[in-house]
Amino acid sequence: MFTLGTAAKHVGKSKPTISKAIKDGKLSAKKVDGVYQIEASELLRVFPAIAPQEASTATASVPEQSIALALAEQQNAHLQAAVEDLRERLGDMKQERDQAQQDAREDRSRVVALLEDQRPARKKLFGLF
Secondary structure (H helix, E strand, O other), rough: EOOHHHHHHHHHHOHHHHHHHOOOOOOOOEEOOOOOEHHHHHHHOOOOOOOOOOOOOOOOOHHEEEEEEEHHHHHHHHHHHHHHHHHHHHHHHHHHHHHHHHHHHHHHHHHHHHHHHOOOOOOOOOOOO
């Protein structure tokens, strides 16, 4: 969680810019004891983080590392859910394909039976027929 000041430093914006984004509804934040608390993912959704060479310190601080880790975990969870959804959809499609193949086999058998006159042979009466 970021305060206005830490959020502003993280994305290279001013505190009034962050505050205005919250008031305009572009950025969601909770107010706890009169201080805004901004989720890292929400902050990065609205404002991209500044590049490391542009940051005032050369190495990432502990909050930045935890933010990156939280974002990676969130992305991983999203991707795992997407993979599971795709697996379910693939299973459904395989079942539909198998059913369609079975239906086609049955239809083909019916057509062949109709083409090959498989009626019982009629008995000839007095050799006339």
